Amino acid sequence: MAAGRPTIADVARVAQVSPSTASVVFSGKASVTDATRARVLDAAASLGYTGPDPRAASLRRGSSGIVGVVFEEHLGAAFRDPIKAVMMDGLAEGVAPLGAGLLLLQDDAGAPGAVPASPNLRSAPLDAVVLVGCSGRLADSLEAVRGRGIPVVVIEGDAGPGIPRVELDNREAQRHAARHLRSLGHEDVVVLTLPFDASRRRGWVDADDARAPVVDVTRERLAGARDVFPAARVYAAGGSLIDEGLAAGRMILARASQRPTAVIAQSDLLAAGVVRAAEELGLSVPGDVSVTGFDGITVDGFAPYELTTLVQPAAEKGRAAGAIVTRMIEGSDAASISFTCTFRQGNTTSPPAR
Numbered sequence: 001m002a003a004g005r006p007t008i009a010d011v012a013r014v015a016q017v018s019p020s021t022a023s024v025v026f027s028g029k030a031s032v033t034d035a036t037r038a039r040v041l042d043a044a045a046s047l048g049y050t051g052p053d054p055r056a057a058s059l060r061r062g063s064s065g066i067v068g069v070v071f072e073e074h075l076g077a078a079f080r081d082p083i084k085a086v087m088m089d090g091l092a093e094g095v096a097p098l099g100a101g102l103l104l105l106q107d108d109a110g111a112p113g114a115v116p117a118s119p120n121l122r123s124a125p126l127d128a129v130v131l132v133g134c135s136g137r138l139a140d141s142l143e144a145v146r147g148r149g150i151p152v153v154v155i156e157g158d159a160g161p162g163i164p165r166v167e168l169d170n171r172e173a174q175r176h177a178a179r180h181l182r183s184l185g186h187e188d189v190v191v192l193t194l195p196f197d198a199s200r201r202r203g204w205v206d207a208d209d210a211r212a213p214v215v216d217v218t219r220e221r222l223a224g225a226r227d228v229f230p231a232a233r234v235y236a237a238g239g240s241l242i243d244e245g246l247a248a249g250r251m252i253l254a255r256a257s258q259r260p261t262a263v264i265a266q267s268d269l270l271a272a273g274v275v276r277a278a279e280e281l282g283l284s285v286p287g288d289v290s291v292t293g294f295d296g297i298t299v300d301g302f303a304p305y306e307l308t309t310l311v312q313p314a315a316e317k318g319r320a321a322g323a324i325v326t327r328m329i330e331g332s333d334a335a336s337i338s339f340t341c342t343f344r345q346g347n348t349t350s351p352p353a354r
Helices: 008-015 019-027 034-047 082-098 138-148 170-184 216-228 242-253 268-280 314-329
Strands: 066-071 101-104 128-132 152-155 165-168 189-193 203-205 233-236 262-265 290-292 309-311 337-339 342-344
Touching (some): 019 034, 082 101, 082 314, 128 138, 152 314, 170 290, 170 342, 233 242, 242 268, 262 268
Parallel strands (some): 066 101, 152 165, 165 337, 189 233, 189 262, 262 290
Antiparallel strands (some): 203 233, 309 342
């Protein structure tokens, strides 16, 4: 084998199959026997071959005009999140100078022995990839993309040295909201978090639970709340949805003897669900329980409430990621960018009644 990046021909030679058969295993365009698939994948692993060179498919143009985007959660859940929808609008604007389009890809890079869907991170002709978050299963996506030698940028996640990031001051922003509650006199506070990991397990997190969230946003926002309320109880939600906040709120507020005077929710949708749960129980917000959110979105049908929250620049984050992608594709250096949230006091917080 010649020095440099291994080719599909090298894989075929080691697997003792024809190059066309080896190519089929990676493209998924035709079926092969399980034994043949296993031989090709084993040969690819031994050679360090991660998939077709994305530049070959678009050699004449020199670029594909496609920027891949991968989320940590399923696409249905991602697009029910208003923040991610706005961020995607910003990202589309950011890559517009390239004349590029966005391709949402299934994160199947880490499925052992599976035939990847087409298109996918291993084979799709991509000029760059934007990972929205970088934790849990997205670590496999990162390795697949880096193996192809194409530019990568991460929005709110740490992909390690050399990978530019678009960051948000999650810890400091959440600390600001917690300090606001402390200044009002609150001491008994529950933190309602976003998912801890890919399992999205819901429920109370025991005080002696050594498990740290693997999702960067969850971990940083929880750290900010604990900077002010180190003994705060923690309840993990399964996603950033009003229904998740409603279900969690019913549990958090159910028993009067253990009811907190305030809930720090890690998203506005979760916070809105907690407010609805309080209403179900005949509690007033903020008279009986104060609630803070995070994001600064407009929640439909939420009047007369206006959440006390942290407003994040979602569109600007997307545009910044697009600008970084543009610079990297053009061969320029690209530095990480940090954004700051703005605290907005609404009518869902007040001094505790007791």
